[in-house]
């Protein structure tokens with residue numbers, strides 16, 4: 627096992643069997659996390675990039691079985707924040723020092739392409755980077771957003787196990803999701819994807835394949851989070867993912883994709899009150915603090931127990947900055963372009 631970790635730390639290559647054996651063997655967890663931490667330091671340094679997350683709408687036309695924003699959830703009070711208010715939230719985020727915003731929402735037609743373009747253009751006047759996370763769109767739409775100034779896009783593949791994908795998303799098409807990711811690459815976005823850990827009947831083989839897929843796609847960012855059952859979804863009685871396994875998937879991802887950006891995810895902190903800091907010490911180099919203002923945070927209820935729902939963007943900014951400094955890391959003052967992306971487009 628130690629040999630496998632050494633090999634991955636040196637060559638950044640493992641096959642499916644090898645990844646699986648690292649994921650199933652709990653005796654080597656600390657060595658794995660320490661190796662991922664060393665690779666992180668060597669390839670992306672000690673800076674932590676902060677991205678202000680703005681959850682601008684919780685309306686969604688999709689039916690993902692695990693997600694509280696799914697169309698069938700009638701218990702959720704839906705909102706679409708107006709363009710001017712989104713811009714105000716972004717301005718506030720910039721005033722707290724953020725250099726990147728992530729605009730995230732359900733997948734919906736609540737905003738026209740023109741409206742999204744207008745929001746992007748307006749935000750770009752503030753000289754910050756924009757990440758979009760608004761689901762599957764056409765090539766043309768992705769192209770228009772890019773032209774308007776969007777820099778990055780987050781679209782998790784969720785799982786590469788096609789049968790499991792179909793069970794989790796009966797109305798969606800795995801091939802289309804893949805296509806979206808390749809379209810985003812073609813359009814020169816910094817491309818982020820990732821997976822859920824602990825979906826019902828998800829095997830360690832399939833998680834190993836997810837990691838191999840991240841490498842094959844040549845992604846610039848990977849977000850990994852444990853699945854947390856939501857009582858208002860069909861998966862309400864499932865067990866959910868574990869913090870430790872999600873952390874291991876993340877650490878192996880760092881070993882195999884050494885120069886990408888990896889966030890310490892909110893879902894990890896939801897399962898472990900020190901989860902993001904542990905993740906930052908196990909391979910992660912990005913945090914996405916919530917910068918959604920007011921009543922909306924509570925209503926963006928993907929899963930229960932989400933952290934910071936009663937806090938303000940200002941509080942989250944101060945909180946996360948001090949936690950990061952306390953572990954001896956620095957807060958990046960740049961836009962935090964992924965080193966992998968820089969190397970990829972050279």
Ligand code: SAM
Pocket residue numbers: 692693694695730731732733759760761762780781782784821822851852853854855856893928929
């Ligand atoms: N609608 C866009 C999409 O699906 O790409 C972006 C928003 S969606 C809420 C962001 C991510 O939330 C998804 O990619 C999914 O992995 C995650 N998510 C949804 N339900 C979850 C749950 N119950 N537990 C953990 N993560 C969840």
Ligand code: SF4
Pocket residue numbers: 686687688689690693694695696697731732733761
């Ligand atoms: Fe909608 Fe995204 Fe949730 Fe799926 S994961 S239901 S697309 S918000």
Ligand code: FES
Pocket residue numbers: 915916933934937941942943945946
């Ligand atoms: Fe929100 Fe700590 S990050 S209160």
